[in-house]
Amino acid sequence: MPSTHLLSRERFLFALLALLALATAPARAETREITDMAGRKVVIPADPRRVFGAAPPVMATLYAIAPERLVGVNVPMRGDEKSLYRKEALDLPVLGSNAGMGRQLNLEEIAAMRPDLVIAWLGFYQEKSQVEASFAKIKVPVIFLKLDTLDDYAEAFAFLGRVFGREAQANEMAAYIRDALARVRKATADIPPAEKLRVYYAESADGLATDCDKSFHTEPILIAGGDNVYHCEQTSHVGMEKISVEQIVALKPSLILTQNKSFIALAEGGELWRNVEAVKNGRIVNVPHSPFNWLDRPPSYMRALGVQWLANLFYPTRFPLDLKAETKKFYRLFLGVDISDADFSRIME
Structure with a gap:
């Protein structure tokens, strides 16, 4: 029979080999x-x-x-x-x-x-x-x-x-x-439908692509108390519904939000858009988009700042806002950057 000393030595060597195997085996991710x-x-x-x-x-x-x-x-x-x-x-x-x-x-x-x-x-x-x-x-x-x-x-x-x-x-x-x-929502909840600001959302360079009032693409306009004048059901998730200038004239928007700065020059400098109410009154506003869009394309949490900007733009008395201070606060929390006054001016252009 093997001695007790030899058995103890064998058990020790077995345990040591087992530990070495565990140590050298690939780690299993938790x-x-x-x-x-x-x-x-x-x-x-x-x-x-x-x-x-x-x-x-x-x-x-x-x-x-x-x-x-x-x-x-x-x-x-x-x-x-x-x-x-x-x-x-x-x-x-x-x-x-x-x-x-x-x-x-x-x-x-x-x-x-x-x-x-x-x-x-x-x-x-x-x-x-x-x-x-x-x-x-x-x-x-x-x-x-x-x-x-x-x-x-x-x-x-x-x-x-x-x-x-x-x-x-x-x-x-x-x-x-x-x-x-x-x-x-509290600031805009009691605005009668007939008194809501009439807004057209121009998404393309020619201004003739937009989204329905029921589209998720235009949700911030509704939250901010605006009336997206293009009333319809969304036909696709992508959106960008086609519309004519004649339709826009008939819809009588008081303000145009645009995603494309070149559209502003097109609308203000040509004959095609001169009968649109918002253009006649110089009410075309470019949506801030640096480094991410405040409204759409893509939609994101930036809308939490965007709806405040829109509510103040639409109804400055109902929703007073220190936009510079709020923007700096938002960018610090969500984007991890401290923006300067010059940065803010550039963002708002």
Whole structure:
């Protein structure tokens, strides 16, 4: 029979070999199960470190809460706005989008960036199953954010705060959005329909693409108490409904919001638009868009500032606002930058 000494030595060597095997084996990433904003139960990394937002509204939201974890962006950052971007995002590669803005995403490019989590836009025209199947090909879990309305962004930030372990920061952002919406709605709630400012939303360079009053693209106009004069049902998620100048003349907008500065020169300098009420009165306003759009294209949490700007623009007595101070506060909280007075002037142009 082997001696007790030899048995003890063998047990010691076995235990040592077992410990060495554990030490040299690949580390198993910790995971957890969450319920996303589509109600799906998904197993994700316990602490996601490399994340891709599959659509611009999602990417912008991630940019606010966890910019250092982004592996890429959907569309190029504007080169002339470097002072307004977070340093973590300046040199990120452009990977495309599955939501119609910019080029179509390339799964091989995304896989090469080794993301451990993809976050997609719930409610877009693609079915959830199609999005899931797409990213399953590169073996990356996908969760969905619901971002249909501005109210959704408060819950989206709270959700992402739990995903990234940044609850305090996320709750501050959510509280800001809820407070801004509550103040604007309170100020504009009792305006009679006949007294609401008549607004036309000119989106293209020729001013002849717009969106229905019931479209999510124009939600901030309604929240701010404006009457989007193009009353209709949205025919597609993308929007950009075609309209004629003759229709616009008949709709009698008192103010035009434009997404394209070249449209202002076109409308004010030509014969085509001279009979439009807002043009005759010099009431064409360019939407601020640096570094992200305050209104649309893409829609994002920037609307929480945009609705305040619009409410003050539409009804300065009902909704007084120190826009410079509010803009500096917003950019510090959501964009992580301290803007100067010169920056503010440039943003407002």
